[in-house]
Amino acid sequence: MTAKTKIYIFFLLFFLCCAFILAGSPLALGKLHPSFTDGGHQEEGEKNKGSALTTMLEAELLPASTGITKYNPVKPAEKPADPDTAVPPEEEDKPAPFSLPSRNRPAGLDKLPAWDEALIARLSFLQSPIPGAGISSRDTQLPGAPRPYRYGTHEGLDYYSGYCGVPVNFGDPVYAAGPGIIYRIDHDYVEPEFVQRQEWLQESAAAGDTPEEILDKLRGRQVWIVHTAGVLTRYCHLHTVAAALQVGDMVEGGDFIGTVGNSGTSNGARGTRDDAHLHFEIWVDNYYLGEGLSPPEVRLLWEKVLLDSSQGLEQ
């Protein structure tokens, strides 16, 4: 064997060793066997899907500057700070973590958000869920309007034919007001019996207010979308919801999410199609948009949020 042949055999063995090591590495195994990387069974897949909401909010929807690092849909609203409890200095500047809209707030409206230009800019990505629709011309259809029949307050805006500039009929499409993640979508909604609904109203009368669990039923079939930290929209009294959408799915503004109906209303309970309208709520840091304002102020605020910065939906 010549020296040249020995060198040739040495390099051949060297390259073979390199190839063997690479083929046995986790990277190569992953490429050859997808089951190493995809979880391999349904339960894991479901778990991955369930965490998508958290991951997405952490990664994209929550600005890093908010300091919010974890989103927990079932986490109750934080209790008011105990003045006797020392708060670590580094915690003082952090905003409260996002929580679901809660009507169990401390008495008074001292914590109302400032409905100012900064807030309008914060919500400027929102647009009307019904293409071309304006803000209702009737005060009784605005957020903040009294609802004597259930001893409560209207927390959203109603879109009715004849009052918002465009026809709104039973079965008309409803679109996401902005990009976000489906937090709730009532695929399995069952309309209550009329008598059952009457009992809910009697309970509200006895309580002198509409208990949250009853108010939720009176909103009928619903879709909720979480948009950004502390901003959530609700679409209520729907006839149907988009069959393909599930909790955790991302939507863009203008995506179809359901159809106009009258679920949860007295006419819905009677089985008619009367009183069809969209009830639409915008929640900001646990307050409905316009809370505490007069009807003209509410109308102006909603117009600025939904109409001024929007060119309207494409559909």
Ligand SMILES: [Zn+2]
């Ligand atoms: Zn309404």
